[in-house]
Amino acid sequence: MQHIIDRFISYVTIDTESDPNSDTTPSTKKQLDLANLLVKELKTMGMTEVTIDKNGYVMATLESNVKHEVPTIGFVSHYDTTPDFTGANVKPQIVKNYDGGDIVLNKKQNIILSPSYFKDLLQYKGQTLITTDGTTLLGADDKAGITEIMSAMEYLIQHPEIKHGKIRVGFTPDEEIGRGAHKFDVEKFGCEWAYTMDGSQIGELEYENFNAAGAKIIFKGKSVHPGYAKGKMINSMLLANQFISKLPKNEIPEKTKGYEGFFHVVGISGSIEETVVELIIRDHSAKKFKERKEFIHELANKFNKKWKKQFGEEILIAEVKDQYYNMKEKVKPVFHIVEIAEKAMKELGIKPLIKPIRGGTDGCQLSYKGLPCPNIFAGGHNFHGKYEYVPVESMVKATEVIVKIAEITAIKK
Numbered sequence: 001m002q003h004i005i006d007r008f009i010s011y012v013t014i015d016t017e018s019d020p021n022s023d024t025t026p027s028t029k030k031q032l033d034l035a036n037l038l039v040k041e042l043k044t045m046g047m048t049e050v051t052i053d054k055n056g057y058v059m060a061t062l063e064s065n066v067k068h069e070v071p072t073i074g075f076v077s078h079y080d081t082t083p084d085f086t087g088a089n090v091k092p093q094i095v096k097n098y099d100g101g102d103i104v105l106n107k108k109q110n111i112i113l114s115p116s117y118f119k120d121l122l123q124y125k126g127q128t129l130i131t132t133d134g135t136t137l138l139g140a141d142d143k144a145g146i147t148e149i150m151s152a153m154e155y156l157i158q159h160p161e162i163k164h165g166k167i168r169v170g171f172t173p174d175e176e177i178g179r180g181a182h183k184f185d186v187e188k189f190g191c192e193w194a195y196t197m198d199g200s201q202i203g204e205l206e207y208e209n210f211n212a213a214g215a216k217i218i219f220k221g222k223s224v225h226p227g228y229a230k231g232k233m234i235n236s237m238l239l240a241n242q243f244i245s246k247l248p249k250n251e252i253p254e255k256t257k258g259y260e261g262f263f264h265v266v267g268i269s270g271s272i273e274e275t276v277v278e279l280i281i282r283d284h285s286a287k288k289f290k291e292r293k294e295f296i297h298e299l300a301n302k303f304n305k306k307w308k309k310q311f312g313e314e315i316l317i318a319e320v321k322d323q324y325y326n327m328k329e330k331v332k333p334v335f336h337i338v339e340i341a342e343k344a345m346k347e348l349g350i351k352p353l354i355k356p357i358r359g360g361t362d363g364c365q366l367s368y369k370g371l372p373c374p375n376i377f378a379g380g381h382n383f384h385g386k387y388e389y390v391p392v393e394s395m396v397k398a399t400e401v402i403v404k405i406a407e408i409t410a411i412k413k
């Protein structure tokens with residue numbers, strides 16, 4: 001267990017914050033500090049085909065140790081941390097034998113991680129937790145995943161009696177800014193399927209995510225001196241307001257859960273002359289997703305017709321663009337890849353928590369690039385902020401899940 005703690009701490013103390021405003025890959029150079037360290041460690045532990053490409057994608061191979069044919073599988077994590085909260089100067093704190101009470105993260109600033117607010121903490125009573133010092137995020141998202149993949153590979157190398165096929169590992173930059181899968185060379189990775197180790201609490205197993213689109217609706221107005229505006233001015237902000245008021249009031253993020261989709265207004269910028277409304281559309285069901293997009297177009301047409309009568313011209317432009325799709329479509333035809341992960345967890349005494357993701361993952365993009373890729377827990381909680389923590393026992397279990405998946409995949413049929 002100490003080994004896993006040391007490894008994790010050596011990764012989270014390297015600042016790898018990504019930057020959405022940068023066009024380069026990786027978006028920040030400092031991410032390579034960790035990528036290069038991983039390359040070195042992979043080589044030292046005896047992995048082969050260890051590569052880092054010009055975009056910072058790290059790949060490596062653990063050779064098969066059986067004679068019969070086994071599908072090549074992969075494990076993927078991202079090494080960047082979110083730009084939403086600082087990841088520089090992370091000072092991890094270790095809480096041994098957690099007693100179920102408040103954890104003082106920072107005495108000076110009175111920052112407390114309390115189970116009265118974060119109830120999940122209570123399931124880890126008696127375990128070893130790694131927390132922040134209250135001034136940074138921790139980076140368990142997703143350096144816990146990296147720690148687990150590295151530890152599992154090391155374990156398999158040290159235990160050649162465990163039989164497995166060829167295994168590939170992949171570490172990506174820029175997942176947190178939505179670009180982790182963009183330049184991932186699926187062909188070079190060469191796997192039949194893979195798993196991202198990027199979920200949260202122990203047991204999580206995910207293969208369904210939203211279908212996602214973004215809509216941009218532009219309202220054209222006419223500015224006239226307000227003193228002479230009667231019958232002439234068209235205030236585009238007020239038109240935008242009419243449009244928004246016709247969106248279904250209960251189908252918004254704050255009123256939906258599980259498989260319920262939504263429309264979510266994410267931005268409005270406007271003047272009398274022009275107002276732009278940006279919204280995102282999300283739904284797990286492909287059919288409902290299509291209907292939601294159609295709804296926007298129909299609403300736009302209706303308003304345009306009405307306003308044409310009123311103002312003599314069409315004044316609304318609606319653009320709807322798909323962003324990503326539910327990986328379920330790609331995973332369902334190869335559903336054994338989920339069953340293997342489920343079986344691995346059950347054999348290790350972990351209760352699988354299968355639930356739909358209300359968002360996307362790198363795995364959903366990889367799935368549509370030809371690499372079906374469900375998501376497995378990495379163990380951390382409260383990602384993207386100062387209350388982030390990870391139970392070491394969950395990291396140990398995730399490591400065991402990787403080993404077990406490798407083992408199950410290699411069983412001769």
Ligand SMILES: [Zn+2]
Binds near residue numbers: 141198
């Ligand atoms: Zn992540």
